[in-house]
Amino acid sequence: MTLIKVSIKEIAKKSGVSVSTVSRVLNNSKFVRDELKERVLALVEETGYRPNMVAKGLVEKKTQLIGVLIPRISNNFFSKLIEGIEEISQQHGYNILLSTSYNDTNRELEYLNIFKERQLDGIIFSVTEFKEEYNNFFKNAKVPTVFLGQKLEQQTKYPYVTIDNIQASYEATKYLIERRHKNIAIMAGPESDMATGDHRLQGYIKALTEAELPINPNWQTRRYHTIEDGYSAAAQIMMGSVTPTAIFACSDQQALGAINYLNENGYKVPDDISVLGFDDIDLATVFRPKLSSVKQYPLEIGATAARLLINQIKEKPVEKVENLVPYKLVIRESTKTL
C-alpha cells in the first residue's frame, strides 16, 4: 500500500499523548482516561488510521494468516472446500493465503517454505499421496497443521479430516450388490491418490469379497478424475468379452465420461448398465439420466479443518486426530436394480 502515511506516531503526536497510550486505546485496555480515549478515537476516525498488521505481526509473532495448500482450485470439490475454510477463518479473524501445487512435489515444498518465511499461524494441507519429503518439513517446523483427505504417514500428532473412503466405497459397492449386480467394475483414482484411489478400491474389494463375488482385475482402472479419463476407462472396461452390469466411478467426472462412452457405443444407462458416481457435483441432477452418486460435503470438510486448525493455533489440545465427515449415497436415475 503505497500511500498509507498515517502511523500510530502521528496519532500520538496530534492527540498529544504517547504512542503507548494510543496503542492502549486501540487495544482497549481499561487504564486510559475517557478524555484521552475520546481524543485518540476522534483522530483515528478523522485520519482513517488503521494499524499496520505487518508491524503488529512482527511484535506479536502472529500473522492471523493461514496457508491453504491444495492440488488445484479449479476443481469444484476444492473450491467448495476453500469456501468452507474461508468462512470459518474469516469469522475468527484469519485470512487465507491460497496456494495450488498441481500435485507437484517441488511446488508443494516451495510453498511450505514460503509459509514458514511468512510466519503463517497455521497450515491446511490437502495431501493425496505420502511423500517422504513432507515429513522432513513437519519434523522441523512445529506449525499448527491440519491435513485434508488423509493423514500424513507416521504423523500422528496432526489431525486430519476426511470422509471414511473405505467405508463409503464399501457401502456404495454393497448397494450395487444388493440391487443384484454381480459383475461390478470400479473406476478408481490414480495410483498416486491414496484416498480416492487405494482406499476406495479397498472398500470395493471388501464388499465383493464379503459377498463372495469374483474380483476381476480387468474391471479395475486407476485414472485421473477427468471426463476424458472416465471415457477411456469405460472403453477399457467394456472391451472384455464379459461386461459388467454396473460401474462404480470414484468421481462424477469419470462417471460422466463413462456414460458418454456407453451412450456412444449403444449401451443404455441404466437399462444396460448402471453407473454410480462419487462427489455428487451440482450438475449431477441436470444430466439425463440424473446421476446416482456418493455425496460429499466439501464445505463441511473445509469448515471442520478450519475449526481444528484454529483450535490448534489457540493451543487447545487436539481432541481427535481422525475427523470423519459424513457422506451420503444419493440414488437417482443412473443406477437400477437388475
Add this chain to the structure above:
Amino acid sequence: MTLIKVSIKEIAKKSGVSVSTVSRVLNNSKFVRDELKERVLALVEETGYRPNMVAKGLVEKKTQLIGVLIPRISNNFFSKLIEGIEEISQQHGYNILLSTSYNDTNRELEYLNIFKERQLDGIIFSVTEFKEEYNNFFKNAKVPTVFLGQKLEQQTKYPYVTIDNIQASYEATKYLIERRHKNIAIMAGPESDMATGDHRLQGYIKALTEAELPINPNWQTRRYHTIEDGYSAAAQIMMGSVTPTAIFACSDQQALGAINYLNENGYKVPDDISVLGFDDIDLATVFRPKLSSVKQYPLEIGATAARLLINQIKEKPVEKVENLVPYKLVIRESTKTL
C-alpha cells in the same frame, strides 16, 4: 510459525560476522569476501534458516502479497480466474490472499480495509456492480489495483480486464438471427450485475434492433446464474402465448436449467427451440445435446489481470485502461438453423 527459532542474529553470531554481512550475503551484495560468504551460507544450510518475511516486509514496505476479492470461489469461472492469477503471481514471487464477498457490500469493504491493514502490494477486485462506497476507498488509498469484469465508475486511472460483453452478446444474438431465428429470448444476469446483466442485454437489443426484429420485454429475464434460476426463467419465458424459437442464456448454468425445463415440458432442444449458453463450462460437451456457448477464457483473464497488477506494482506506466480478452462462439448441438 511457533518454533522457527533461528534468526539472522544467530547466523551472524555463529559465523562470527555482523548481522549486516549476513544480510548482504543473503541478498547477494558483491561486497563480501568469498570466505565469509561461504561461512554464512554453510550455516544457513545447516540451520535451515529462512529470512522472516514479516520483518523484511516492515522495513522494505512491501509484502509480496496481492489481495484477490471475488464474489465467490465455488463458481468455476472465478476459480479458473484465480488459477490464472496465481500462476502469474507465483512466477513473480507474489502470493495471494483470497477473499470472497458473496457480493455483500459490507464484506467487500471489510476486506478492502484488511488489505490496507495488511499493507498488500496490490489488489485484484472483481466488481459486478457500481457501488458508491468503493470510490471512497480507492480515493484515499493509492494502491495498485486491477478491476475485473468492468471498470469502476469514474475510476479511469485503474486498469480493468474483461471481455467485451456488449459485443459478445451482440454477436451471439446476431448468430441466432442469421440462423433465421426471429423470436429470440434472453436470460440475462441479475439487475445488479452490470456486465453479465446490463451489458449483455444491451448487445442483444442492439442486434435485434439492427435486424429490425421486435423486442419483447416478456422474453427478457434478469436472474442469477444458477440452474434453478435458469429453470424458472425458462418457465416464465415459455408461459406466453407466443413462444420464442431460441433462448440466449447469459450463463451455461441458466442454459442447463432452461434445457431441463424445456425437456420436462415436452420441448425438444434444439428441434423445437435452440438454446445458446455463455461461458462454455467444462461440462458443456458432456450434456446431450452438447451445449452451444460463448466461450470465455477465465484463465487468460486472470493472468492478464495479474500481469497488469504486477506492472503497476513495479511502477511501470499503465498502458491501457481497458483490457479486453477474447471470447469465442462455440456452436455444438443445442442450437440449430430454422
Add this chain to the structure above:
DNA sequence: CCATATTAGGAAAACGTTTTCCTAAACAAA
C-alpha cells in the same frame, strides 16, 4: 495523617530485517 496499594500514562525495549553511515584497510595515483 501516614503508609501502602492502585491507577494512569510516558519512555524505551523488543520483534527481525534492510540500509545508511562510518571506519579501516587496501590500493592507485601523484
Add this chain to the structure above:
DNA sequence: TTTGTTTAGGAAAACGTTTTCCTAATATGG
C-alpha cells in the same frame, strides 16, 4: 612518501507496532 579512492564490513538507525518497566498521582486502610 602522501593523498585520494575503492572495497569490506561493523554499528546503529529505521520500519510500526506491543509490552515492559517506570514514575507520579491518586485512592485506600489503619
